[in-house]
Amino acid sequence: MTKIPNRIYLTEDEMPTRYYNLRADMTDKPAPLLNPATGQPVSLDDLKPIFCEALARQELDDDTPYVDIPEPIRDFYKKYRPSPLCRAYSLEKYLDTPAKIYYKFEGNNTSGSHKLNSAVAQVYYAKEEGISHLTTETGAGQWGTALAEACAHFGIDLSVYMVKCSYEQKPFRKAIMETFNSRVIPSPSETTAVGRQILADHPGTTGSLGCAIAEAVEEATSSNNSRYVLGSVLNQVVLHQSIIGLECEKAFAKIDDYPDTVIGCAGGGSNLGGLIAPFMRDKLQGKYNPDILAVEPASCPSMTRGKYAYDFCDTGEITPLAKMYTLGAGYIPAASHAGGLRFHGMSPIVSKLYDDGFLRAKSYKQTDIFEAAVLFARLETILPAPESAHAIKGAIDEALACKESGEAKTILFGLTGTGYFDMTAYAAYTNQTMTDYLPTDAELAEALDRLPVVPGQD
Numbered sequence: 001m002t003k004i005p006n007r008i009y010l011t012e013d014e015m016p017t018r019y020y021n022l023r024a025d026m027t028d029k030p031a032p033l034l035n036p037a038t039g040q041p042v043s044l045d046d047l048k049p050i051f052c053e054a055l056a057r058q059e060l061d062d063d064t065p066y067v068d069i070p071e072p073i074r075d076f077y078k079k080y081r082p083s084p085l086c087r088a089y090s091l092e093k094y095l096d097t098p099a100k101i102y103y104k105f106e107g108n109n110t111s112g113s114h115k116l117n118s119a120v121a122q123v124y125y126a127k128e129e130g131i132s133h134l135t136t137e138t139g140a141g142q143w144g145t146a147l148a149e150a151c152a153h154f155g156i157d158l159s160v161y162m163v164k165c166s167y168e169q170k171p172f173r174k175a176i177m178e179t180f181n182s183r184v185i186p187s188p189s190e191t192t193a194v195g196r197q198i199l200a201d202h203p204g205t206t207g208s209l210g211c212a213i214a215e216a217v218e219e220a221t222s223s224n225n226s227r228y229v230l231g232s233v234l235n236q237v238v239l240h241q242s243i244i245g246l247e248c249e250k251a252f253a254k255i256d257d258y259p260d261t262v263i264g265c266a267g268g269g270s271n272l273g274g275l276i277a278p279f280m281r282d283k284l285q286g287k288y289n290p291d292i293l294a295v296e297p298a299s300c301p302s303m304t305r306g307k308y309a310y311d312f313c314d315t316g317e318i319t320p321l322a323k324m325y326t327l328g329a330g331y332i333p334a335a336s337h338a339g340g341l342r343f344h345g346m347s348p349i350v351s352k353l354y355d356d357g358f359l360r361a362k363s364y365k366q367t368d369i370f371e372a373a374v375l376f377a378r379l380e381t382i383l384p385a386p387e388s389a390h391a392i393k394g395a396i397d398e399a400l401a402c403k404e405s406g407e408a409k410t411i412l413f414g415l416t417g418t419g420y421f422d423m424t425a426y427a428a429y430t431n432q433t434m435t436d437y438l439p440t441d442a443e444l445a446e447a448l449d450r451l452p453v454v455p456g457q458d
């Protein structure tokens, strides 16, 4: 039998030309976004002041299964895609497992993560509609970097509200965004009314994605010819990220294999939703039954300890209401080194699939995921982002379960990015100064008690 190569590459011509919309194959669709003022499903007109029209349409489209990827987006993708599907031979050997471990490596581009896949698409559609200015939030800094690169390419101005703890931990992330000509503001800030309010209510807060979203939306909706773009959670972002899973599907076909288990880290759910897209499609269509696992931080456990309910996507309570697994928009997760997973909610698509039992979720403490990250770095020579290390830890545990059971399962996980800007975190792990924070039930209950009351919803 020929040995499976360490890296399975598709050619440029084999890169998918269409995104796949998972919602089309869901019999029970994710609940619609609601207008918080009326409690009614949002319309295109409600969304148009926030998002550009093409993206607003993608957001609302539950039915079209495949969406053509415009040529300028594909041309940009070709600068860094197709991304390799890699076999973790050294990790398998170390674990002494019969499992075959594969990872889809999305850190192989200048922004360092999968975030560029949606950034390019969102900036392209905005440019097509003549938008000249965009605003966004960033947690770990990966999304902000990706968007800064895409905006520089298409010639659009960008303001990035960066969660304050990441801003302080990762000064070079800010420097990259500024190199690409973007403005970076630590959030919460004095720049917006909502930022000033959050600072008054929570003096000394290190911020959260929810706060940063609120500030970015306020700047977009109060400026001329400006729109807000979000790097995760939304249906449109999950759609763009489907390129990850679609490439995996083609690469597995080349080696005549198919994953038994698919694992992704879950912050707002975009890489997970994209990675699992074609495999979940097969599951929904009854063709195959892969086991699908979402991994989240124990410090921000929206799926494993949150509630499936309508909530705001932001702390300022100005976005539409999304039905999702949430810890409450008022919940500010403890500072952690996986900034990109510090979001109180979860993609409505992923949430619905989880609620309907199509995927599992588990959470890990940050010291455990750093142990996995360091092991992976030493064996596979890629220094993973702390966010991605959640999926690594999930894969290691699945592979160890295979060792127990003797099953030679094919495990696929998403290696969403590299951690070269997370060296403060790696140093804290190595120096043994890293701590774990697990929210108490009382803390979680307090934020969940403040969920918005929506007529007709329990």
Ligand SMILES: Cc1ncc(COP(=O)(O)O)c(C=O)c1O
Pocket (backbone or CB within 6 Å): 113, 114, 139, 140, 141, 142, 143, 231, 232, 233, 265, 266, 267, 268, 269, 270, 271, 272, 339, 340, 341, 385, 387, 388, 416, 417, 418
């Ligand atoms: C490297 C990396 N992986 C994963 C995530 C989580 O985001 P999502 O759940 O949208 O994929 C982030 C978010 O910033 C990230 O930077």
